[in-house]
Amino acid sequence: MTKFFSPLSWLLGFLLLTSAVGYAQLPAAPAEGPLLTPAQFLGYPLGSHFTPHAQLLRYVAHVVAHTPNGMRLQQYGSTYERRPLEVVQVASSANLQRLDAIRQSNLRRAGLAEGTTDAAQPGIVWLSYNVHGNEAVSSEAVMQVLYDLANPQDQQMQQWLQNTVVLVDPCVNPDGHDRYVEWYNRVAGQPTNASPYAWEHREPWPGGRPNHYYFDLNRDWAWQTQQESRQRIALYTQWLPQVHADFHEMGVDNPYYFSPAAKPFHEDITEWQRQMQDAIGDYNRQVFDKNNWLYFTREVYDLFAPTYGDTWPSFNGAIGMTYEQGGSGRAGVRIARTEGDTLTLTQRISHHHAASRATIQATAERHDKLLSEFQQYFTNGRTKPRGMYKTFVMAGSSDPAQLRALMEYLERQQIQYGYASRRARVRGYSYDTGKEEVMEVQPRDVVISMYQPKSTLVKVLFEPQPVLEDSLTYDITAWALPYSFGLKSYALKERLSDVSNQLSGRNNPTNQQLTPGTSQPTTDKPYAYLSRWTNQHDVQFLSQLLQAKVKVRVAEKAFEAGGQQYAPGTLVITRAGNEAMGSKLDQVVRAQADSARVTVQAVQTGFSTTGSDLGSSSVRFIGQPTVGVLAGEGINPGAFGEVWHFFEQQIHYPLTVLGTSYINSVPLQKFDVLILPDGNYADVYSDRGLEALKTWVRAGGKLIALEGAAHFLADKKDFLLKTKAADSAAAKKGNPYQQLRRYADAERTQLQEQVQGSVYRVQLDNTHPLAFGYGSSYFALVRNPLNYHFLGDGGWNVGVLKKNSYAAGFTGVQARRQLVDTFVLGTQEMGRGQVVYMADNPLFRAFWQGGKLLFSNAVFLVGQ
Numbered sequence: 001m002t003k004f005f006s007p008l009s010w011l012l013g014f015l016l017l018t019s020a021v022g023y024a025q026l027p028a029a030p031a032e033g034p035l036l037t038p039a040q041f042l043g044y045p046l047g048s049h050f051t052p053h054a055q056l057l058r059y060v061a062h063v064v065a066h067t068p069n070g071m072r073l074q075q076y077g078s079t080y081e082r083r084p085l086e087v088v089q090v091a092s093s094a095n096l097q098r099l100d101a102i103r104q105s106n107l108r109r110a111g112l113a114e115g116t117t118d119a120a121q122p123g124i125v126w127l128s129y130n131v132h133g134n135e136a137v138s139s140e141a142v143m144q145v146l147y148d149l150a151n152p153q154d155q156q157m158q159q160w161l162q163n164t165v166v167l168v169d170p171c172v173n174p175d176g177h178d179r180y181v182e183w184y185n186r187v188a189g190q191p192t193n194a195s196p197y198a199w200e201h202r203e204p205w206p207g208g209r210p211n212h213y214y215f216d217l218n219r220d221w222a223w224q225t226q227q228e229s230r231q232r233i234a235l236y237t238q239w240l241p242q243v244h245a246d247f248h249e250m251g252v253d254n255p256y257y258f259s260p261a262a263k264p265f266h267e268d269i270t271e272w273q274r275q276m277q278d279a280i281g282d283y284n285r286q287v288f289d290k291n292n293w294l295y296f297t298r299e300v301y302d303l304f305a306p307t308y309g310d311t312w313p314s315f316n317g318a319i320g321m322t323y324e325q326g327g328s329g330r331a332g333v334r335i336a337r338t339e340g341d342t343l344t345l346t347q348r349i350s351h352h353h354a355a356s357r358a359t360i361q362a363t364a365e366r367h368d369k370l371l372s373e374f375q376q377y378f379t380n381g382r383t384k385p386r387g388m389y390k391t392f393v394m395a396g397s398s399d400p401a402q403l404r405a406l407m408e409y410l411e412r413q414q415i416q417y418g419y420a421s422r423r424a425r426v427r428g429y430s431y432d433t434g435k436e437e438v439m440e441v442q443p444r445d446v447v448i449s450m451y452q453p454k455s456t457l458v459k460v461l462f463e464p465q466p467v468l469e470d471s472l473t474y475d476i477t478a479w480a481l482p483y484s485f486g487l488k489s490y491a492l493k494e495r496l497s498d499v500s501n502q503l504s505g506r507n508n509p510t511n512q513q514l515t516p517g518t519s520q521p522t523t524d525k526p527y528a529y530l531s532r533w534t535n536q537h538d539v540q541f542l543s544q545l546l547q548a549k550v551k552v553r554v555a556e557k558a559f560e561a562g563g564q565q566y567a568p569g570t571l572v573i574t575r576a577g578n579e580a581m582g583s584k585l586d587q588v589v590r591a592q593a594d595s596a597r598v599t600v601q602a603v604q605t606g607f608s609t610t611g612s613d614l615g616s617s618s619v620r621f622i623g624q625p626t627v628g629v630l631a632g633e634g635i636n637p638g639a640f641g642e643v644w645h646f647f648e649q650q651i652h653y654p655l656t657v658l659g660t661s662y663i664n665s666v667p668l669q670k671f672d673v674l675i676l677p678d679g680n681y682a683d684v685y686s687d688r689g690l691e692a693l694k695t696w697v698r699a700g701g702k703l704i705a706l707e708g709a710a711h712f713l714a715d716k717k718d719f720l721l722k723t724k725a726a727d728s729a730a731a732k733k734g735n736p737y738q739q740l741r742r743y744a745d746a747e748r749t750q751l752q753e754q755v756q757g758s759v760y761r762v763q764l765d766n767t768h769p770l771a772f773g774y775g776s777s778y779f780a781l782v783r784n785p786l787n788y789h790f791l792g793d794g795g796w797n798v799g800v801l802k803k804n805s806y807a808a809g810f811t812g813v814q815a816r817r818q819l820v821d822t823f824v825l826g827t828q829e830m831g832r833g834q835v836v837y838m839a840d841n842p843l844f845r846a847f848w849q850g851g852k853l854l855f856s857n858a859v860f861l862v863g864q
Contacts, residue, residue, distance in 0.1 A: 035066040035150060038143040046144060047346030048333065050136050050181040053083055053174045059143050060088060060170055067150040069093040070161070077231025080212035083174035085231060090149045090166040092158075095122055102165060103239055109375040110240055110317060111382055111453035112414060117375070123367030124241040126167040126318075127356060128309055131218045133176020134208030134329030135249035136184075137345060141352035142170045148357065157357070160364035167239060173210075173217050173228065180208025180329055192333040194342050196252075203329045206637035213649070214641025215845070218246070219475070221312035222461070223847035224412060225645075237316075237414050242370040243280070244318045245359045246309030247325075247352055253337050254326035255294035256351050258284040261303045261310070261322070264470040268386055268456050269303050269314055272373045276319045279366065283358040293351060304468070305475040305757075306460050315457045317377045319370070323355050381455030389450065390495045392462045393420070393428070395488040396444035401535040401597065402485050402849065403446060409481075413461075416452045420445040420496070428490035429464055431482040434807055439490050447496055464491055465808045476757020476781065478809030483759045483779040486850030525575065526602035528614055529589050530561065533569030533773045536650060536849070539856040541596035542571060543653040546624040548588050551577040554861055556618045556769065559611025562603045566611075569772030569861070572619055574606070622860060625672040625702075627653070630684070632660035639678035639706065642843040646855070650846070664689045668696040673859055676709035678841060685712075694718055698831025704858050707784070710837045714788065720795040720828045721837050724787045724818070755819070757783050758809030762799045762824050762840075769861040770798040770827060770836065773853045779807060780824065781848050785815040786839045788823040799825035799854075825854065827862055834863035 039045045041059050051059075064073040070093060077085040091099060105121045107113035127145070129138035148157050149166060171177050180203065188200040195201070206214050211226055220229040250257070259277040281297055288295045301322050306312050313320035327335075327348045334344045363370065380386075394403060396419075410417050424441040441447075450458055460466075461481050468477055482489035531541060533554070545552050553572040558565065578585045593600045606614035613619075627647070631640045647655035658666055658674075663684065668674065674696075685693065697703050705713050714721040760782045764771040778799075790797045801822050811819065825838045836858045842851025 031062075031065040031068070035147075036062065037147055045346075046140055047344060047349050050184055050333070050345075051140060051143070052181055052185075053139070053171055053178050056139050056143065056170060057084060057086065060086065060146065063146045063150045064088060070096060071150060072096065072099070074235075076235040077228065079173075079175045079228055081175045083178070085172075085174070085228060086170065087235060088146060088168040088170070090161065090168060091122070091164075092161045095161075095165060099165070106240060107238075109371065110378040112240070112378075121371060122163045122165050123243070123363045123370045124165045124167065124239060125243040125245070125360060125363040126169070126236065126239065126241040126313075127359065128169045128172050128244065128246045129352075130170070130177050131172040131246060131309060132209045132216070132248060132328075133173045133178070133211075134180035134203060135247075135325075135327075136177055136180055136208070136329070137249055137325055137327060137348040137352055138247040139171045139177055140345065141247070141349045141356065142168065144349065144353045145356045146170070148353075157360070160360050162364070163367045164360060164364040166360055167241060169232070172232065175212045176208045176210055176217075178208075183208070184329075184332060188332060194334045194336045196330075196335055200332045201330050201335055205633045205635075206631075206640075208329055210637060210641060213645040214637040215645065216638060218248070218309055219307045219845060220847075221309055222306040222479075223845060224409075225846035230412065233412065236313075237412075240316060241313070241318055242367075242374045243359065243363045244309065244313035244320045245323060245356070246321065247323050247355075249328040249331070249348070250324045250326055251328065252326060252331050252335055252343060253339070254324070255296060256288065256326065256355075257296055257299070257301060257322070257324035258288075258355060259321045260298050261301055262299050264302050264304045264468055264473050266304050266306075266311065266315075266460065267467045267469070268460055270377065272377075273314060273319055276366070276370070276373075277321065280319065280321065280359060280362045283362040284355055287354045287358055288351075291354070293354075300474070302470075302472075302474050304466070304473050305477070305479065306457075307475060307479075315460050316454070317374050317456075321359075323352065325351050377456070378453045381453050382451055385450035385455040385459065387450070387459045387463065388493055389429070389459070389463070389491040391428075391450065391492040392448040392458070392482075393439075393441055393490045393492060393496075394446040394448075394482065396420075396442055396446065398487045399534045401537045402487055404597075405535075405849065406481065406485050406487065407446065410448070413454065413457060415448065415454045415458055415461075417446055417448045419443075420447050424496065426490075426492055426494065426496070428492040431464060431480065431489045431491070431807075434464075441496065449495065451495060462491065468810055471756070471810050471812075473756060473810070476783070476809070478757060478759045478781070478807070480759070480808065483807065484781075484848050484850060486778060525583070525586060527575060527604050527606055529573040529600045529602055530566060531571040531573070531593070531598055531600045532566065533571060534853070535773070536852050536856070537596050537598050538571070538773075539853065539860070540651045541592055541598045542622070542860060543651045544592040544596060545571075545573065545589070546622070547653070548592065549624075550581070550585065550588055552622045553614075553619045554622050554769075554772075555612070555614075556620060557612050557616075559608040559613075561605075561608050561614075562601060563609075564601065567773070568767065569769070569857075571622075572614055573600075574614060576615075577621075623672070625859065626656070626670065627673040627675065627859060628656045628658045628666075628671045629675040630660055630663060630677065630679075631657050634660050634681060634684045635677055635679035636708065638845075639708075639841065642841070642846055643675055643677050643706075645846055646843055646852070650852070651856070660684045664692065668693070668701060669699070671701065673702045673704065675704045675859075676706060676712075678707035679709060681709060681712040690716070694830065697833035697835060700832040702834045702836065702858075702863050704836045704838065704855075706838045706843075707841050710839045713835070713837070718830065719835065720791045721823070721839075722789045722792075724789055724822070726787070754812045755782050755785055755815045756810045757781055758811045759807040760801055760805045760819060761807055762805070763802055765796070765798050768796055768798045768827070769863075770796070770825065770854065770857050772857055772861055778850050778854070780840050780842070780851060781844055782811075782819065782840055783844070784840075785818040786822045786824055787818040788839060790821075790823050791826050791828060791837075795826055795828040797823055797826045799823075836862055 064071045072089040105118035129142045224230045259281040310320035310322045420441045555570045713719045842854045
């Protein structure tokens with residue numbers, strides 16, 4: 001065994017120190033000695049250990065350095081923990097010399113670049129490994145794949161490279177990968193222990209699956225809320241491969257899964273894409289049959305929601321596929337399965353390695369058809385888009401910041417949009433009412449035409465009600481952007497090319513109309529500044545002011561000042577109370593307004609034309625709350641991560657993370673707000689701990705309980721939230737034959753009681769601070785049956801579901817009955833403090849923009 005002597009250590013230093021998030025072509029290091037196999041380089045056989053990310057990158061650099069005529073290394077970004085994100089570009093020697101021309105030709109095929117296409121263009125396949133950090137077999141297998149791609153003796157691979165460009169992302173989630181690998185290497189036995197009861201098979205909270213903020217990156221492809229996703233997609237859209245394969249792991253006792261996928265297929269997965277999934281599945285089947293390896297197809301992993309590494313690429317013209325190997329973080333290096341055999345890391349590596357080669361082979365041998373169908377996919381989008389709706393309109397009267405956020409999102413997706421140039425009376429589907437109605441398109445309304453290259457992606461992201469061919473699906477079933485962003489929108493069956501100036505891109509001058517900034521005061525030192533409260537930018541502005549020690553107030557009632565109307569929730573920054581800041585007050589307010597991209601209005605008097613004056617008791621002082629959030633065993637890692645990410649990355653407000661293992665010894669009087677994310681709190685709070693928590697609330701604390709935390713508090717002494725009695729038992733008693741269910745129908749029977757990410761209209765009491773900034777309702781993405789009574793005396797029912805609240809998505813029959821006349825969110829006074837119940841999570845996956853202001857209200861405005 002040859003141990004690796006590194007002449008490339010300087011390159012490792014470069015990789016680890018750089019924090020660039022743009023595109024960086026990494027310098028080629030001088031190659032010394034021969035190309036080493038992974039085992040020769042690492043000093044141990046693949047499959048005997050897990051390799052840390054830094055060591056993986058060292059091997060990647062070694063292979064690239066020894067393949068100057070066939071590989072290029074590109075750093076496309078870095079993680080939150082500053083680990084590099086890289087892609088290896090692999091091609092034949094001739095194709096590598098014209099790699100950028102190939103990329104440009106490919107974009108021309110998609111109609112996203114000008115010029116003629118290259119008739120001799122190779123197919124492009126992108127291989128993504130280790131998006132879930134504790135599914136770490138991927139980053140072991142990729143080293144063998146890269147060695148094969150570089151090995152001149154591998155004649156098969158070299159032949160395939162004549163017709164294929166291969167893009168290899170060796171580790172999509174380095175932070176999660178290292179969290180798992182560092183833990184496993186620390187606790188694994190020597191030799192490793194195959195007993196499923198051994199410590200090395202019991203990964204601790206939060207596990208290595210998610211990224212730094214505990215987000216599942218495989219559910220962020222469409223939304224791109226995470227740094228890693230945005231950087232990866234920016235590069236992906238510059239290539240738009242014909243094939244994308246995403247490598248995963250599943251439960252220990254499962255074999256291997258490859259395409260074809262399971263139902264439901266989204267209706268916009270084309271017949272060609274289905275056929276090619278079958279074909280690539282045949283390439284895999286041949287090698288798995290030859291080796292007598294167990295596998296399954298057409299089960300579990302569907303192609304419906306656009307969130308995944310198979311569906312989002314599919315809606316961008318690729319053949320998107322998931323590969324799943326039995327094992328995951330529980331498997332370690334080896335584990336005894338229930339069948340009595342032992343699953344080893346070596347076996348798992350061999351399966352992913354074989355699937356990788358089969359995917360490259362399929363792309364190479366079918367590249368001509370792949371390219372022609374890829375081009376036709378985008379041509380059809382431009383000339384004959386699918387679906388009944390041909391135009392989507394977002395009212396220009398909607399919140400400017402939300403409109404701007406939507407347009408920035410569209411630009412990241414390469415989706416073209418324009419603006420209505422004149423009025424037009426049309427008929428369309430209203431997302432707000434759920435009905436067909438007559439509307440008037442106004443000048444400056446944002447218009448998205450289906451006649452564009454990314455037409456299919458537009459349809460998928462905007463369709464009001466996705467067609468679900470089978471309710472047994474893997475994820476959410478509704479996600480339309482007008483619901484998510486809370487924008488007044490319409491879907492039209494007609495094309496509006498005659499009334500729309502089709503524009504796109506950040507350089508669009510018309511975009512400046514939607515870019516807010518500080519209004520110009522008539523004097524240098526106005527009486528007060530007023531800032532409306534409508535979106536997340538306003539929350540960020542408040543966050544920055546509070547941290548700058550600016551005294552801020554909030555108006556609880558509507559008023560008129562300076563000829564303008566202001567709604568409840570308006571922020572009021574008066575010179576009175578901020579005298580100590582002197583002229584610095586004006587500098588801070590204007591600078592922070594520009595930074596947060598909000599508009600503030602300067603007024604010269606505290607007198608209001610209508611409503612309360614600025615010195616009224618209804619204009620309340622907002623303190624600077626000290627906020628804690630619970631994390632650790634018992635807490636849903638993703639739910640905690642959503643809160644953590646919201647504070648640190650979205651509104652930039654300090655947050656203290658408190659562990660469940662010691663929360664009962666924390667002096668809660670040091671905190672003004674305590675957030676309990678979704679989780680199972682039975683082992684977190686004993687009866688004594690719960691009494692201490694109530695004592696803190698009564699003394700003036702504010703408790704915000706989300707989802708499972710609200711359910712934990714329900715029905716307990718002194719808490720007003722009460723669950724409704726389940727009616728299923730009574731129904732079965734009345735109909736004894738309901739017990740006679742078929743075993744084969746068990747999954748579908750369970751679906752009757754489930755909500756699979758459906759959109760519901762929540763009715764709001766917007767006179768309460770918890771709903772400031774909203775109208776009479778907002779659309780929520782509901783994922784659990786909310787079966788609660790309305791709060792009784794002493795509580796405020798701020799958000800409820802009444803009859804006919806359903807808007808989109810799949811909800812089981814039993815669950816739909818529960819989602820009527822039920823509490824969703826509200827508050828109760830407890831002594832001098834407050835309990836805020838949020839039975840539905842408004843921060844879900846950070847992409848549901850319409851709910852974030854509700855959570856902000858709970859933190860900053862309720863009970864101040």
